[in-house]
Amino acid sequence: MKLSEPVLTKRIPTAPFGDPKQRHTVGFDEYVKTGGYQALEKALSMEPTAVVNTVKDAIVRGRGGAGFPAGLKWSFLAPIDGGRRYLAINCDEAEPGTFKDRLLCDFDPHQVLEGIAIACYACQLDTAYFFIRGEYHHQARVMQKAIEEAYAGGIFGKQGLLKGKSKFAVDCILHRSAGAYICGEETGLLEAIEGKRGWPRIKPPFPAVKGLFGRPTIVNNVETLAAAAHVVERGADWWKGIGTQSRHPGGMPSFGPKLMGVSGHVNRPGVYEAPLGVKLSELVNDYCGGMRNGKKFKGAIAGGVSMGVLGADQFDAPMDYDIGRDYQVLGLGTACPTVFDEDTDMVAVARNIARFFKNESCGQCTPCREGSGWMLKSLLRIERGDGTSADLDLLLEVAGSMGLTPGTTICGLADGNNWAVRTIVNKFRGEFEARVKPKFVPVYVTAGR
Amino acid sequence: MAWTAKPSATQRIERRAEPYVTAALQAKWTQDILPKYATKHGALMPILHEIQHEHRFIPYQAMLEVAKFLEITPAAVLDTVTFYDEFTTEQLGQCVIGICQSIACEVCDHKKLLDHVRQRLDLEPRETTDDGKFTLLTMECLGSCDTAPVALFNDVLHEKLTIEKIDQLIDEAKAGNAAHGHA
Structure with missing residues (x-):
């Protein structure tokens, strides 16, 4: 299965369509020359609700991890009451193994900004916070420059979207995080923009009703917004033809x-x-x-x-x-x-992942804070060769007890820990068993009554 | 770890006569940062970034001054400072080497790099050399897994690292050529 043409990577040469060595940051002028901001123009010629419906029809599932349909999320927004409404763009890409949003920020920042402008118009959100992780120093500079270019090019700013084509005005602000994986969780992200520690909030109320600074807020991933712009430009049917x-x-x-x-x-x-x-x-x-x-x-x-x-x-x-x-x-x-x-030590993989979650647990919910530490300790024991078969059972028990699935934590961070460790142990059980010493646990059975 | 308890009740704070949050800084922040956020508290993170960048740590005195400027409690400032890994209460070295230790870097042999830097600079992760030149950190995923193993030297990411490459970077930093600001 292959694409017939590049979509999100139209301006970012990527195999098989282009040579990655030719990549460069696409500035405002080049972006406009190559058909940029035409999706925004099309969106502005439509009613905001029609834009939301197009994205809803296309079933654009969130690209940040959860796969929640973006159009549906947009339609949950509280009605307009004259107060401020926010868009928070989630570029806190800290999940180990993930580096796709970095590509968009690095080379085609205006594609993301166009998606932001469209989302703001569709949902009538007046302020957008581009929330980027602290470690993305270069990307933050590229995005900051692109935002300034977009202001100068009349996309954002007081005059209204696209040089005043719409009276609706949007501000876009870059907010740098400072190294906390948990801020990628949507309500943790909102807390971080408010200047507080990134502790996820108990839901409901959902951000679409009560989010940033207590106001209705939409939180979307970078890639989701970039994709939404293409959907608006080319229609829901085109989008449904792929995948x-x-x-x-x-x-x-x-x-x-x-x-x-x-x-x-x-x-x-x-x-x-x-x-x-x-x-x-x-x-x-x-x-x-x-x-x-x-x-x-x-x-x-x-x-x-x-x-x-x-x-x-x-x-x-x-x-x-x-x-x-x-x-x-x-x-x-x-x-x-x-x-x-074939040479990979899966026990080391499990230990690495457990260490990540132990370091990044925000400490708010006990099962995650304590459980992540226990799991790391038992995995370290197993890796050293000091573990027993009882450790293996304990590991699975602790893992299975934390997260949203068993309903013991506020956010899904612990589910990640839970699933990562359980799937590795279950799918590579032999490797773990070969590393542990057998231990027989006396089990007492009451037969009948 | 974000949630380690600190002995704040018995702690003494080092003070200096001149303030960290000068009138000029206050004027600048009032103009540049405060209008971007609906509450004053919202301006805390950008302000902390500036202080960390300037001093390579966040002095307790500065926290008190920031709290006064933003009209929030000092505890609220300490809360935020201690939660985020990039804000430190102890001064970092001029060159902060952050080696990625997450999964893609680990399976691509980050350990060799880490052990080499450890030995060469006689440092354990989170330590700073006596001359204040280098700090070694182990970091979680830096979002560049396709070019693993990677490391941050201050705010510049270096990709596909080898021992020779990292040695060269350390030599450059020692000679003072690594004039990257700490962000």
Whole structure:
């Protein structure tokens, strides 16, 4: 499965359509010359609700990880009451293995800004905060420059969108985070913009009703907004022609092209644009030039470590939003797989992921704060060879007790930890068992009464 | 770890006569930062970024002054400072080496790099050399997994690192050529 033409990577040369060496940051003038801001012009000729309906019809599922349809999210907004309404753009791309939004910020920032302007018009949001992670120093500078260019070019600013073509005026502000993975959670992100620690809020109220500074707020991923601009320009039917239907009756389809960042043991790691539903094996063999050094495929992180791993027999898993249901992982996530070859120590992989979640747990909910530390400790023990088989059971028990799925935490961070560790232990159990000492636990059975 | 408890009740604060938050800075922030946010509290993170960039840490005295300027409690400032990894209460070295230790970098041999820097500078992660030149940090995913292993030298990302490459970068920083500001 391949795209007939590049969409999000139209101006970012990417194999098979272009040579990544030719990449450069597209400035305002070049962007406009190559057909930029025409989607915004088209949007402004429509009623705001018509723009929302187009995105809703196309079923643009969120590209940030959860896959929630953007149009539906937009339609949840509280009615206009004369007060301020916000858009928060989530560029807190800190999920290990994920680097797709960086590509858009690096090389085609105006594509993102056009999506922002369209979303602001469609939902009548007057202020947009571009929330970028602290470690993206270069990207923050590129985006800041692009925002200034967009103001100078009349996109944002007091005169109204697109040099006053619409009276509706939008401000766009860059907000740099400072190194906290949890701020990628939408309400944690809002807390961070408010200057507080990034502790996720209890929902409801949802941000669309009560978000930033207590006002209605939409939080969208960078890639989602960039995609929405293309949907508005070319229509919902074009979008639905790419990607795949759900494999389950009544399931939500996976439409559209998707940026997929492949890393790990492949010959040509990098971001590729492919239709949703492309097989992982296709992505590795056709796009990335196969496994490095001709080694065998052992497993892959489905899309950011939170999603868990695909086992050796799941190489042909299609990368779409049904992957979670069909391949025992949490979901598609950001569609950025990290691929492991046969020499990879899966115990070390589990330990690395557990360490990440222990470092990044915000400490608000006890199961996640304490559980993440316990899991790391037992994995370190197992990796050293000091673990017992009881550790393995404890590990699974602790993992299964934390997150939104068992209903013990406020946000989904612990689910990531839960799924990552459980899927690795379950799919590579032999490797763990070979590392632990057997321990027999006396079990007392009461027979009858 | 974002949530480690600090002994704030018994802590003494180092003070200096001249303020960190000068009248000029206040005027600049009032013009540039405050209008961007609906509340004064909202301006806290951009302000902390500036202080961290300038001093390579956030002195407690500065926290008190920022709290006064933004009309919030000092506890609210401390809360934010201690939560985010990029804000530190101890001064970092002139060159901060942040080696990515997340999954893609680990499977692409970040350990070799880390051990090499550890030995060469005689540093453990989170430590600063005695001359204040280098700080070594292990960082979580820097979002450049396709070019693993990677490391940040102050605010510049270096990709596809090898021991030779990182040695060269350290040599340059030692000679004082790495004139990147800390962001």
